[in-house]
Amino acid sequence: MTEGEFYPQPSRSQENSLTDRFSPLHDIHVAGGASFTDFAGWQMPVSYGSDLAEHHAVRTAAGIFDISHMAEIQVTGPDAAAFLDFALAGKISAVKPMQAKYSLLLTAEGGIIDDLVVYANGAVSSTGTVEYLVVANAGNRFAVVPALQERAASFDVEVTDLSDTISLIAVQGPNSRAILEATDGLVILDGQTQLDELKYYWSTGATFAEGTVFIGRTGYTGEDGFELYVDVADAASLWQALIAAGADHGLVPAGLASRDTLRLEAGMPLYGHELGLDTFPAQAGLGRVVALTKEGDFVGRAAAEAGPAAGARVLKGLTTEGRRAGRADYLVFSGDTEVGVITSGALSPTLGYPIAMAYIDPDADESTLTIDVRGTRIAASVVPLPFYKREA
Amino acid sequence: MAEQSELQYTAEHEWVLVEGDVATVGITAYAADKLGDVVYVDLPKTDATLAEGSIVGEIESTKSVGELFAPVNGTVVEANEAVVADPSIVNSDPFGDGWLIKVRFTELPALLSFAEYSALVAE
Numbered sequence: 001m002t003e004g005e006f007y008p009q010p011s012r013s014q015e016n017s018l019t020d021r022f023s024p025l026h027d028i029h030v031a032g033g034a035s036f037t038d039f040a041g042w043q044m045p046v047s048y049g050s051d052l053a054e055h056h057a058v059r060t061a062a063g064i065f066d067i068s069h070m071a072e073i074q075v076t077g078p079d080a081a082a083f084l085d086f087a088l089a090g091k092i093s094a095v096k097p098m099q100a101k102y103s104l105l106l107t108a109e110g111g112i113i114d115d116l117v118v119y120a121n122g123a124v125s126s127t128g129t130v131e132y133l134v135v136a137n138a139g140n141r142f143a144v145v146p147a148l149q150e151r152a153a154s155f156d157v158e159v160t161d162l163s164d165t166i167s168l169i170a171v172q173g174p175n176s177r178a179i180l181e182a183t184d185g186l187v188i189l190d191g192q193t194q195l196d197e198l199k200y201y202w203s204t205g206a207t208f209a210e211g212t213v214f215i216g217r218t219g220y221t222g223e224d225g226f227e228l229y230v231d232v233a234d235a236a237s238l239w240q241a242l243i244a245a246g247a248d249h250g251l252v253p254a255g256l257a258s259r260d261t262l263r264l265e266a267g268m269p270l271y272g273h274e275l276g277l278d279t280f281p282a283q284a285g286l287g288r289v290v291a292l293t294k295e296g297d298f299v300g301r302a303a304a305e306a307g308p309a310a311g312a313r314v315l316k317g318l319t320t321e322g323r324r325a326g327r328a329d330y331l332v333f334s335g336d337t338e339v340g341v342i343t344s345g346a347l348s349p350t351l352g353y354p355i356a357m358a359y360i361d362p363d364a365d366e367s368t369l370t371i372d373v374r375g376t377r378i379a380a381s382v383v384p385l386p387f388y389k390r391e392a
Numbered sequence: 393m394a395e396q397s398e399l400q401y402t403a404e405h406e407w408v409l410v411e412g413d414v415a416t417v418g419i420t421a422y423a424a425d426k427l428g429d430v431v432y433v434d435l436p437k438t439d440a441t442l443a444e445g446s447i448v449g450e451i452e453s454t455k456s457v458g459e460l461f462a463p464v465n466g467t468v469v470e471a472n473e474a475v476v477a478d479p480s481i482v483n484s485d486p487f488g489d490g491w492l493i494k495v496r497f498t499e500l501p502a503l504l505s506f507a508e509y510s511a512l513v514a515e
Contacts (some may be wrong), residue, residue, distance in 0.1 A: 035425060050483070051454055052429040202394075257428055257455050323432040324452065346454050347431045374457070 023068040024167055024235040032253055039224035040139035042069040044256055051257035055349040058189050058221050058262055061171030061250025064242055065259055067227075068235065071141035072166045073148060075132040084118065084132060087151040089281065089304070091294040092132070097121035098193065100201045100216050104281055104289050105136075105144055110303025111277040112284075113147055114140040115269065119216060133214070133229070135168075137271045151299060155156030167235035172243060172262075174390075175249040180226055182245040185209060186238070200224075208241070209234045220259060222266025223390055261346050264355065267317065267386030273328060273343040274315055274357055280308040283359065284315045285385065313340060313359035317385040318371065320378045323347055325354035326371040332358050333372060334378065339364035341369065348387060355387045356380075396487055401509035404461045407487060408503055415464050415500070418491040419451060419482065422513045427453040430482040435460070435471040435493055442466055444501055449492065451482060466497035 019040045023029070029036070034045035045066060047054060057063050075084060084092035090103035097120050105113040119133040136144040141163055148159045171179055177195050181185060184210050188194050193204040195215075203216040211231045219225035230238050243251065260270070269275050274284055281290050281304065290304045320326065325347045332340035345356030356371070360382075370377040399407040403425050405423035409416040424430065432452040442448050442462035449460035457471050482490040504512065 047428055050429050052431070052480075055454075261454050298420075324434075325432075327457070347452075349454065 006290050021069070023066050024232045025066045025068065025169075027237050028236060029066065029253075034253070034255060037256060039256060040069060040137070040141075042138060044069055046209045047257045049255045051255065051261070052266060052349050054252055054254035054258035057250060057252045057392065058173045058223055058254060059350055060138050060174070060256065061177055061252075062171060062175040062225075063221075063252055063254030063258065064239070064246065064254075065170040065172065065254050066167075066239070067170055067259075068167040068232070068358070069138035070161040071136040071138055071144065071161070072229065073134040073136060073145060074160045074162050074170070075134060075148070075157055076160070077131070077155070079155040079157045080131040083152055083157045083296060084134075085153035085296065086117075086155070086298050087148055087291040088118065089298065089300060090118070091291040092118055092292075093119075095120040096310050098203050099299040100203055100218055102201075102289060104286065105147060106281070106290075106298075106300025106304065107277060107301055108303065110280050110300045110306075110308075112271070112275045112279050112281065113277065114144050115271055115275055115286075116144070117216070117218060119214070133162075140271060165232055167230050167232045169228045169230065169235065169239055170219055170221075170225060171228070171246075171251070172219045172221040172254075173223050173251075175246075175251065176223075178223045179242060179246045179249050179251055180215070182239050182249070184245065185241055186213065193245065195226075204229060208238055213238065219360060220268055221262040222265075222268070222386065223262075224387055260344075261349055264344050264346055264347055264357070265350055265386065265388035267357070267388075269315075269357075280304070282314075283312055311362060314362055315343070315385075316340075316358055316360045316366075317383045317387055318342070318345075318356045318358050318369070318380040319383050319387070320354045320356075320371060320380050322378065323354065324376070324378060325378070326356040326358070326373055326378070330356075330374075331372045332360060332364075333370045333377065334364045334368045339369070350388055357385070394487075397506045399487070399506065400503035401506070401512075402461070403512060403515075404463075406461065406463055408463050409491075410500065412496070413496055414469060415466070415495045415497055417463055417493050417495060418486055418493050419460070419461075420456065420509070420513075421486045423458065424483050424486045424490070427441060427451060427456050427458050430479040433475050433479045433482065433492070435476060436468050438471060439466050440444050440468045442468060442495060451479075451492075460492060462495070463503065464495055464497040464501060465499065466495040468493055469496050470494040500515055 037046040081093040189205045214229040326345040340360035342358040366382045369380045434450040451458040
């Protein structure tokens, strides 16, 4: 048997990438029986035994993910909001304190350097209150940090890469809030929003051990959930406390394999698959993320206003019957004509049938699409994204 | 099921149990773990003629697709329909109920011993 690996591998700049980096939780994962994969130079858990069981746990109870490889970049200074309005595609100055916003870092040509989440006014351990925390993909850390620093030249701001001092733990699933509320030592700070009042894409602050934990009601699974930013020194004890609190709530450690199928079901793009330097936001269905109505210039504005070339492919959701999934890089046909390519695909654990995201020619006849699955053409239907939406 | 030490192996992470002129073929626990949860198995039909080294089936997980290579020249005498119906057996019992095909062969090629295969996956 040989293996074709479809697990998403991030793009990365070779000269700057670090190799064989270990999470501060690595020993815990080893003890927990995790298998590991290289992700952007990090050895990260791919699963702890059964990626399907981990996937279902997040949909029905809760899962805990170590995503310490993610990059955290602090932006402070009097011009921070104006700078981020210029550097990013979204209107960050309109983000309220403790609110979060999904945004994009564009090239001048309108391509996507990274997709990110910006938290306003997050209290972060070891540094106290920050004005903004920009969270980027691990594989793009060494593209995002210099891009932000370069764009900061004419602003009174400081851009600081805190990735090596902050760990990120995600607790995702319908039982997430109950687990955080039951976690020993995790106490919401005075004046900060309690978890039962915290809305989706808002954040709050807590204390744990001697430090502070910054908590966003955010995630990458399509479920309710939280992401906890914690000093690397406290990451292991916080993980253990969350695991202990989750014992009565069906919490399981979950790896990157289930994280990928969860985000795919939720129709969330993954950089290097749905997004890239040659992708316009509008092609990826992210036109709404580019704030063309905001005042002033921002990097990529002219290109975004001009839009992608006529006939540029657009991202669509595809489903097929049976159990053989279309995978990244498999071609999509209409009749004998190639009209697209799959960027992510899997047999959906929740839905029970294959799902895929694909870039498709806008004028393709969607009623006649097939996917070439290793030599076999399988009929595909276009469906709206996301494939899965949790009940409110 | 046979002890792992009694099986022979291939560099493609398959195991072979030889009983008379029939070889039972499966994938190793190492391969099953590497794949992750198996969700789809495609096997050759009974009476299909197999050429050693050719791709004759697929073992697909949520994240990967593994190809099943014929370890011997021969004819399929049985494909494991239980595994086709419930692919998770490949993960839960790769050396036993998770066998994939039985092949009647005329000549056995050189295969790896348990010690040789163990050394291979230890690298």
